[in-house]
Amino acid sequence: MDADAPTLRALLARRDLRLSLAVDEVDPAALDRAIRWVHSTDLLDPTPFLSEGLVLLTTGTQFPLEGDDGQNADVYRAYVRRLAARGVVGLGFGTEVARAGIPAALVEACQDERMPLFEVPYRTPFIAVARANAEAIAAEAYARRSWALAAQRAIALAALRPDGLGATVAELAKQLDTWVGMFDAAGELSREHPAGALGAETAAALQREVTGVLHRGARAGSSLRIGETPFTLQTLGRGGHLRGVIAIAAGDLDQEGRVVVTAVIAMAGLALEQQQGLGRARSALRAGLVQSLMTGDPGLARRTSRELWGPLPPAPVRVGVTDAAAARVDGIAELLELWAEEKRGALFFGRSDDGLVLVVPAEDRSSLAELVDRFDVRVGLSDPAGYDGFAAALGQARVARDRGTAGVTAFADVSRAGVLSALGDEARALARAELAPLVDHDGAQGTRLVETLQVWLDEDCSHEASARSLGVHRHTVRTRLALAERVLGRDLSSFATRAELWAALRALED
Structure with missing residues (x-):
């Protein structure tokens, strides 16, 4: 503890005041509590007029002067208890004014309540004690303001270094003498100082908290405690467009500490906004390379990617596409950049018109699974393909994504259901319209044209096999089919007509 800090220990250390403790055992922490002010009063119950963190000075005129102190022990005990309950941090007794010394019962009461009690000799005026503490308060305030100015200068210089953000985080941690970390928009810890200072469980819990803050998207500051460690979180960026979070392993900071943190947030926010412009340029370039890959000629994409990000994943590759909303693409893209x-x-990605496109080696799906878990998105995944078939693979990925329900959906799993399974409500509406004349005729005339047509198509248009399935003569099947042709106005000898009617019947089965 700084000897100049406004504490009872600092007051007792002032030789010019000649103060001395009057109790035998004192909790060291009690001596190091900050003193907000020094006040003097001889009221028996001054607590309605006091606030927490005071040192109280008294000459003892409020106590009974007649009788043995032992007979008045309850008076002293009640007095000290009131002071302790009010948050008084120490009691000074001025001797040789009303009493020759400190009453023994008062010493005992202070000992019982663990209240620091000290003697103020006659030649030390109370005003000198109060002034000494006021000077200590002023000195501490000046020191903190000086520290804040020096810290801001150091942080500003750190921001000019090549890795300005990393240097700023390190300097803030140094100035606050604690761990500081910066999380990006994806919730990944991108910079920290000192590195690895947090335990694995604490780091994981903190990342979950940060991810929740980023998902809410609101600009805010918050405090939390993970185990025994308090943390302060401050978002970076505008509400709805958060660029990250700064986490500080500290609880409530004083005013000067908050000023320094605010300066860091402002500089980090500006740096991240500048990086965002560069990020938009990278995103546009990646999107252009995706379009280049769709032409079936990967030469340009190979050369550009090799120069900027490394080689493209080796063929055969799988192409994936996400369903991420536009508001979340930035956060996902930042994680994918890392x-x-x-x-x-082993990974390439870029934006397309309807989501993020990902390219990974055919045998590697771990990155996609981690992406799904982290951001709760759906990813459609193509069959293995070469870059000359990139456009077709991207089409497969879109189909798999649109037909998948959760997680990673492979096109191979979707394709097993067949082409007709991809037909939706529009196809069923067309099917009902196509077969409506037969349905209406059956309803009005009691015929079985729809059933007969369906059995005949299922039996590969064999009249004999259809007759056996329906339990009628083959001439009856022929007669019904001829009637169906007239009702529909369609030629059943045409393969195209048969295929369309078969598809309509299948569409209405779902």
């Missing part, structure tokens, strides 16, 4: 840097040659 992965692409870590997994050079």
